Amino acid sequence: MSSSNANPGNLPKTYSVAVLPGDGIGRDVTAEAVKVLRAVEARLHGVRFDLTEYSVGAGEFLRSGDPMPEATFARIREHDVILLGAMGLPDVRWPGGQEMAPQLDIREKLELYCGYRPIYLYHPNDTPLCNRSQIDFAIIRENTEGLFSTRTQPYSLYDEQVADQLLVTRRGSERLFRSAFRIARTRRRKVTLVDKANVLPSMSYFRHIFHEVAKEFPDVEADHVYVDAVTLYLLQRPESFDVLVTENMFGDILSDLAAAIVGGMGMAPSGDIGDKYAVFQPSHGSAPDIAGKGIANPVATILSVAMMLEWLAHPETLRGGAMIYGAVRRVFADPAVRTRDLGGSVGTAEMGDRIAAAL
Numbered sequence: 001m002s003s004s005n006a007n008p009g010n011l012p013k014t015y016s017v018a019v020l021p022g023d024g025i026g027r028d029v030t031a032e033a034v035k036v037l038r039a040v041e042a043r044l045h046g047v048r049f050d051l052t053e054y055s056v057g058a059g060e061f062l063r064s065g066d067p068m069p070e071a072t073f074a075r076i077r078e079h080d081v082i083l084l085g086a087m088g089l090p091d092v093r094w095p096g097g098q099e100m101a102p103q104l105d106i107r108e109k110l111e112l113y114c115g116y117r118p119i120y121l122y123h124p125n126d127t128p129l130c131n132r133s134q135i136d137f138a139i140i141r142e143n144t145e146g147l148f149s150t151r152t153q154p155y156s157l158y159d160e161q162v163a164d165q166l167l168v169t170r171r172g173s174e175r176l177f178r179s180a181f182r183i184a185r186t187r188r189r190k191v192t193l194v195d196k197a198n199v200l201p202s203m204s205y206f207r208h209i210f211h212e213v214a215k216e217f218p219d220v221e222a223d224h225v226y227v228d229a230v231t232l233y234l235l236q237r238p239e240s241f242d243v244l245v246t247e248n249m250f251g252d253i254l255s256d257l258a259a260a261i262v263g264g265m266g267m268a269p270s271g272d273i274g275d276k277y278a279v280f281q282p283s284h285g286s287a288p289d290i291a292g293k294g295i296a297n298p299v300a301t302i303l304s305v306a307m308m309l310e311w312l313a314h315p316e317t318l319r320g321g322a323m324i325y326g327a328v329r330r331v332f333a334d335p336a337v338r339t340r341d342l343g344g345s346v347g348t349a350e351m352g353d354r355i356a357a358a359l
């Protein structure tokens with residue numbers, strides 16, 4: 001998927017990037033992503049990045065009483081693209097008990113409906129699955145409705161019952177599925193809908209719209225699978241999938257499972273993409289257990305920069321994105337070079353240095 005502002009020619013261009021390191025390891029991994037972006041920039045012709053950092057997240061709430069002040073958001077949305085670390089801290093919660101999640105607010109406010117999460121195995125040593133050397137698929141998660149749609153509704157612990165709603169709209173589903181099919185056209189041309197159409201009316205409707213939209217893409221194979229079955233198949237035969245598309249909550253859960261089979265959350269980048277705006281960030285959270293210790297894996301965030309460069313779609317940024325994928329492949333070819341989450345001893349900054357050096 002590319003930016004609606006895609007620059008088709010080779011014209012010089014400066015892209016303004018809002019950088020939101022956020023909380024916990026968000027700060028650690030964003031520093032390495034910016035390091036690699038600057039190293040890529042130095043190798044590109046006529047493309048520059050103007051970075052502006054903003055304080056958003058649980059830390060900002062502790063400072064100002066608002067995790068994302070309106071004036072900050074107004075400035076953030078003026079940028080060409082947003083690079084985000086991770087947000088939220090377990091001890092900083094709204095009175096109802098939910099964690100601060102401005103990254104979810106941004107998705108909803110900017111209508112970033114397409115949560116694009118590529119899952120790729122860089123080295124056979126990094127998967128817990130036996131005899132797998134090739135894992136390469138993508139999860140497309142609906143980002144603005146589904147079972148998250150009532151997440152901000154107030155409730156009381158004294159209520160007799162509390163219900164969440166799984167919202168499926170025709171507009172939200174059509175735009176999601178069209179994105180999934182377009183992405184499949186850049187890959188192996190197969191889209192699998194993940195649903196629970198055998199039980200939930202909302203999911204049966206979701207499936208109906210999926211097969212309607214599939215007719216617009218006769219060159220792409222379309223099938224469907226139940227969400228419970230897909231957890232089995234992802235472990236038994238991950239190579240049978242190309243693009244998986246699903247509702248918000250299912251996508252949230254499946255993303256972690258999928259990350260686990262390619263080495264964990266530190267290897268899972270993502271792009272939250274709408275028609276005009278996009279945010280690129282690792283799929284993981286702020287991991288406060290390891291924050292500030294210099295041991296977080298920055299690869300997911302570095303790969304998110306590669307996705308950002310692809311989305312900007314200038315010939316030079318496309319070249320920059322390919323440079324990052326190549327550098328990660330080269331660094332990961334040596335199984336001794338791994339961060340702690342992958343059984344190694346390389347620190348966060350050293351991994352950033354190695355990838356920058358391998359560009």
Ligand code: ATP
Pocket residue numbers: 025029087088265266283284285286287288289290295296297298300341
């Ligand atoms: P969220 O709900 O915001 O996605 P979470 O509570 O599911 O967050 P994460 O913050 O993603 O959890 O962390 C889950 C586990 O994975 C933690 O034990 C954390 O240490 C580990 N982890 C997550 N990201 C990384 C990383 N980049 N490098 C190393 N370990 C990580």
